[in-house]
Amino acid sequence: MGLLQREGSWTSDISQASLSEKKQGGGRRRRRRSRRKPTNGADSRSWSQGDPDAIEQALARFNQSPPPMGMPESIDPPPQERRLNWRTNAVPKNIQRKVGDIVCKPGEFGFLPEERVDEIRGQIDHFPITIEQALSLRGALNQEKSVHSHGRLMRNANQLRRRYDKGEGVLTLSQRFDSPPVNTFRAILSGRGWSKNRIKETLKNPDRMNKRDQEEFAKAEEADKVSSVNQSDTQTAAEVFEDILCAHFDSLDIRFRRQEDLLREQKESEGRAVVTPDLLLLDDVRINGVPCAWIDAKHFYGADLRFPRKKTQKQVDRYVNEYGQGAIVYRHGFTGSLVQRGAILLDASPLDLTPLDEFHEKRAGGSHS
DSSP states (O other): EEEEETTTTEEEEEOOOOOOOOOOTTOOOOOOOOOOOOOSSTTTOGGGGOHHHHHHHHHTTTTTTSSSOOOOOOSSSOEEEEEOOOOOOBBOOOHHHHHHHHHOOOOSSOOHHHHHHHHHHHHTTTSSOOOOHHHHHHHHHHHHHHHHHHHHHHTTHEEEEHHTTOOOOOHHHHHHHSSSSHHHHHHHHTTTTTTHHHHHHHHSSGGGGGGHHHHHHHHHHEEEEEEEOHHHHHHHEEEEEEEEHHHHHHTOOOEEHHHHOOOHHHHHSSSSSOOOOEEEEEHHHHHHHTHHHHEEEEEEEEOOOOHHHHHHHHHHHHHHHHHHHHHEEETOBBTTOOTTEEEEESTTTTSSOOHHHHHHHHHOOBBBO
């Protein structure tokens, strides 16, 4: 469903697929298939359009009684209408496919050495995508592969355990089954009859394992960015990006509440986090003409893949149910065919990413996502 903005109002542009022709006079049945015109995704710009119902709810939040969770009873001075022009460029879907074939190799789940990064850079040089976007896309594709390979790994847990006991290393088995090394190691432990909880606790404290298991687990962790137990760098980078986004809106004198404020408040009142976007906007912010009540920061590339799309939509739905229309800012941009209902999609073009660059420079060099 496309959305058209007309004179400040929001209407739906609904097209219906053609129905198959009926069989006539006992003659030959002719079938007409409904076909979508091929598109590069970025051309349709569905990602830039708001949902009418969500927009209405976002505009009504200031007068709602009781107010939505986290919104003050009164805002002084009253909410100001602020219009932002946020220039965004999406990557076409066909480019996602082509670059995905280049960056994602079977059995390759870890950080990449400079030589491999240079090889990728040369192969994508003629595509409208940066090396940073390509590497982040690789992470999304490997995550998708990890999800799809999990069931197959568990079905082969006993075979993995037998091969491991006969001397095959976890990295060899990871390549054989094209699955992340740490997940492969988990499957080996499962093949021993270990419970999920025992596996989880043991991998947090690897010194509980025998010498060979400790060595193999260390190799798995080193070669695995997807299912590694230690994701502290990834989490810290995400927090830095969120700080950058908040600093940007501070510089524009736009009022908002941060996620940590909402989290603390909801834990006190509800006993848990219920709905905590990174920014809950207290002014009437219109981004590219679309009223937005909240913004969420994603420190990765917005790939049009089933797993991340479904996961993000679940989160967006919670925000939309409480506040209405919002926006997602992807650090590394996104694919033009990606749509998250209730959220317009933005890239990081207007943001000052210097603090994030400094963070990555301080991190150990010589490897890439």
